[in-house]
Amino acid sequence: MRTRFLSLVAFGAILFPLSVRSQTDTALKLTTSNPRAVAEFRAGVSDLQNISFESAASHFKAAIDADPNFGLARVLFASTDGTLTPAQLTTEVNRGVEDATSHGNTNELVLALAYREAALNHPEPMKVFFRTASQLMPSDRLAGFMAAGGIFATTLPAMQEFVTRYPDYPVGYNSLAYLSWFGGDRAAALAAAKRQVELNPNAPNPHDTYAEILQWNGNFAEATSHYKQAASLSPRFPEAYAGLAEVEALQGQYDQARAYLNEAIANAWTPSQKLNYMRQIAGTYALQGSGAALATQLDAIATEAKAQHNPQVAATAYAQLAAVQANAGNASAAHQSLAIAKAASADVPWAVYYYGAMSHAMLKHWSPAAQELASLKARADADASVSNNMVAAAEAFQLTQQGKAPDALRILMAVDTTNPLVMNRIAEAHAALGHTAEAAAWNNRVISSYALNLADFTMVNSRRRARLAITGAPRP
Numbered sequence: 307m308r309t310r311f312l313s314l315v316a317f318g319a320i321l322f323p324l325s326v327r328s329q330t331d332t333a334l335k336l337t338t339s340n341p342r343a344v345a346e347f348r349a350g351v352s353d354l355q356n357i358s359f360e361s362a363a364s365h366f367k368a369a370i371d372a373d374p375n376f377g378l379a380r381v382l383f384a385s386t387d388g389t390l391t392p393a394q395l396t397t398e399v400n401r402g403v404e405d406a407t408s409h410g411n412t413n414e415l416v417l418a419l420a421y422r423e424a425a426l427n428h429p430e431p432m433k434v435f436f437r438t439a440s441q442l443m444p445s446d447r448l449a450g451f452m453a454a455g456g457i458f459a460t461t462l463p464a465m466q467e468f469v470t471r472y473p474d475y476p477v478g479y480n481s482l483a484y485l486s487w488f489g490g491d492r493a494a495a496l497a498a499a500k501r502q503v504e505l506n507p508n509a510p511n512p513h514d515t516y517a518e519i520l521q522w523n524g525n526f527a528e529a530t531s532h533y534k535q536a537a538s539l540s541p542r543f544p545e546a547y548a549g550l551a552e553v554e555a556l557q558g559q560y561d562q563a564r565a566y567l568n569e570a571i572a573n574a575w576t577p578s579q580k581l582n583y584m585r586q587i588a589g590t591y592a593l594q595g596s597g598a599a600l601a602t603q604l605d606a607i608a609t610e611a612k613a614q615h616n617p618q619v620a621a622t623a624y625a626q627l628a629a630v631q632a633n634a635g636n637a638s639a640a641h642q643s644l645a646i647a648k649a650a651s652a653d654v655p656w657a658v659y660y661y662g663a664m665s666h667a668m669l670k671h672w673s674p675a676a677q678e679l680a681s682l683k684a685r686a687d688a689d690a691s692v693s694n695n696m697v698a699a700a701e702a703f704q705l706t707q708q709g710k711a712p713d714a715l716r717i718l719m720a721v722d723t724t725n726p727l728v729m730n731r732i733a734e735a736h737a738a739l740g741h742t743a744e745a746a747a748w749n750n751r752v753i754s755s756y757a758l759n760l761a762d763f764t765m766v767n768s769r770r771r772a773r774l775a776i777t778g779a780p781r782p
Contacts, residue, residue, distance in 0.1 A: 334417070334446060336378075337410050343373035350382060353541060355448050355477050357457065357511040360575035361541035363387040377405030378414045378421075385425040389576050399425050413442050420452065447475045457481055462489050469498075476506035480515050487519060495519050503532070510536040510543035517549050522757045526553050537569075544573040548586060552758045560594045563760075577614050582761055584610060585619075588626075589760030593770050601630050608650070617651035624650055625661035626763050632665035640665045656685040656692045663700040667707055675704055695725045696764070702731045711738040726752050730768035733775060749775050 336344055350365030366383035370376050380402030384395050399422040406418035420435030436453040443449050454460055454468040457477075462485040469478040479502035487495035499516040506512045517532035530553050536546035547570035554563035567587050574580040584607050591600035604627040611620035624647035631640040644665060647658045659682035666675035679700055686692040698721040702714035714735040718728055733748035749772035759765055 334413055334443060335411065337414060338373045338376045340373040343369045343376050343379065346372060347376070347379050350379070351448065354382070354386065356506065356509040357477065357480060358509070358541050358543065359386045359388065360579070375405050375409045377402045377407070377410050378418045380405060381418045381421045381425070385421050389578055395425060413439065416442060417449070424456070447472050451475065451477055460485070462486065474505060476502045476512060479505070480512070483515055483519055487522065492523055496523060508539060510539040510541070510546060513539070514543060514546050514549060521549065521553055524756055526557065529553055542573045544570040544575070544579065544583070547573065548583065551586060551590070552760060555590050555593055555760060556756055556758055560590045563590045581607065581610055581614060581616070581619060586760035589763065589766040592763060593766040595770055597630055597634055601627055604630065618653070618655045621647045621650035622655050622657045625658040628665045629661045629668070632668040637669050640669065656682060656689065659685060660696050660700050664703060667704045670707070672708070679704065695721050695728050699727045699731045702735060706735045706738050711735040726755070726768040727764040730772050733772065737775065746776060
């Protein structure tokens with residue numbers, strides 16, 4: 307589920323070929339004459355609309371291996387692969403559009419343009435091209451689904467309208483389930499996810515989606531059943547094992563959670579996916595409060611990231627290790643890990659400054675803590691992708707530790723107060739002021755949510771701290 311996008315061709319450059327080669331096909335007719343390319347492409351589209359992206363990418367890759375001039379297949383490969391660098395992604399989708407222009411028909415070209423803009427994160431032109439494709443191919447439900455906003459860039463009313471038009475098309479219910487949940491309608495979310503399973507029972511993602519909504523609703527036994535069904539179906543779906551790990555971790559069964567994540571690693575499609583599951587194993591140790599095992603796992607993540615030539619993940623892992631060491635009171639080790647983190651990547655990830663600020667604050671080294679916080683704020687001023695929640699959390703932690711909890715609360719209440727990290731920091735500030743009931747209420751909000759991302763280091767640590775503040779126990 308990756309949507310990375312770049313700049314697009316001006317509309318004037320595409321209107322001419324569309325007008326010259328206008329057609330009204332109601333289904334996608336492929337121009338490639340290579341039978342293997344056709345078969346692999348069709349298999350990829352089937353996996354795409356079943357939201358099995360890694361398997362889809364493998365089929366699209368096979369299609370362009372069979373016919374290197376198959377432009378639409380190339381764009382879809384680049385869109386679903388998930389391992390390409392931004393530069394490689396841009397090169398591939400642009401070449402795909404060029405090949406679709408030279409060798410494809412109008413419908414292939416319009417779809418290639420649409421998926422390119424989706425891959426380069428240009429939602430508005432993406433919608434224009436998908437609407438055009440849907441008009442050219444009114445019987446193509448996938449084009450209609452994407453025209454309605456697709457998986458990532460739609461609204462609840464748009465998806466409700468789409469599902470009304472295509473009540474037997476499963477993937478619409480996938481988006482409807484999540485949009486309904488985030489819109490606050492749990493019953494509608496569960497019903498939509500269940501309907502997707504009923505319409506498409508033999509694909510893994512519908513079961514995984516239903517399991518996740520069930521998990522979020524606290525129905526752990528049912529969630530486990532559907533995660534297991536997702537894991538048993540084809541194509542292989544390692545995310546189901548990650549879902550099983552979340553359910554086990556939420557119930558304090560950390561060894562079983564790690565066993566499932568090792569299954570996810572064994573079934574991973576790509577090295578980067580394996581690395582993400584290693585990060586989730588770290589999350590189980592963080593949630594459990596097992597500092598020594600967590601430090602070992604973070605070191606393993608950094609080693610694997612370096613082997614995969616991913617210096618930013620390595621740098622972040624070393625910075626997280628510094629925070630673990632600082633929390634244990636090991637100042638010299640924390641300082642060393644921070645130095646390694648900053649040297650690991652030529653472009654230091656902003657998260658390194660966050661964990662640097664936290665590490666120094668835990669050690670009560672206020673001057674370097676302030677310097678790290680200043681670096682984090684400077685990065686936030688220059689980079690819109692830096693989380694304001696993380697900036698506020700780092701500053702609030704320092705203020706609370708310095709006896710300035712009212713100032714911390716003022717900063718925290720100005721950001722996203724539904725974020726687990728922010729909520730935990732609010733609770734800590736209230737606790738510092740002696741507001742026991744308020745602190746407990748905020749911490750209860752953290753642990754009452756079952757939407758757990760074990761790869762989110764701040765989320766799992768916030769959940770652990772909130773649990774300890776309420777129960778004083780190491781397990782939920």
